Amino acid sequence: EANFTQYLLEQVSDFKSKYSIRLYELLIKYRDVGNSKKFEIVELRSKLGLEDNEYKLNAVFKRDVLDKAIKEIGNKTDIQIKYEQFKEGRVISHILFKIGKKKDKKSKVGKDMNTIDMFADMTIKQALMFGDKLSRDTAFQNHYKANVGESVEDYSERIATMLMDGFYVKEWIQYLENVGFVPTRLSE
Structure with a gap:
């Protein structure tokens, strides 16, 4: 502290x-x-x-x-x-x-250009949309439960917030693809 x-x-x-x-x-x-x-x-x-x-x-x-x-x-x-x-x-x-x-000015040399870019920024609107879709998906709900007393809107917003972190996009990719998410490939 x-x-x-x-x-x-x-x-x-x-x-x-x-x-x-x-x-x-x-x-x-x-x-x-x-x-x-x-x-x-x-x-x-x-x-x-x-x-x-x-x-x-x-x-x-x-x-x-x-x-x-x-x-x-x-x-x-x-x-x-x-x-x-x-x-x-x-x-x-x-x-x-x-x-x-703030991002460090690092070079992207060494990245495989054919690798799916799981860390591409989702726009806020995309994160909100997929957060809403995931919050209503039964398979996802069985994997990642809402907190006790949490409203559907709060649950959806919490998921959307987490989707802004590439870690969760990678972690939840199978659920995201089930609700229509298409990973993008890195462009040269």
Whole structure:
């Protein structure tokens, strides 16, 4: 615990924006998973410490709070953050964050170009779709059970979050192929 706290303090000590610190603290627990949960805009604003009268317009909120915080986090820490917006009608209602460790500039020399690429990034929408399909698949349910008291939506979202990690794509490939997933081959 002491090392984790020290690491966290080292990461946020250079931040200029209070929103960067709050967003970092909110999202760092999802670093190893790859995705956050879907945050309602109202919930996210509250967790960032915004009052109802601050940054009322979503465009201003995104520009002055989210985008600046994400840029500062990307520049000063070992993680990168992207986000996807979800709408209800014309209004943005939810935001899902994708968190990843900064990649080392390593060469791809030595990879077999005919090997199925199990670690190709699934888009968030693909992960959500296949998470939903797997959560309804009986064979998969027998292999990977929902937690006690977990709703179908939460179970599906948890599976989708795990699918952002190539390990689980490889682990669950037989179930994924049964629900329509087609692995891609590396292109030259």
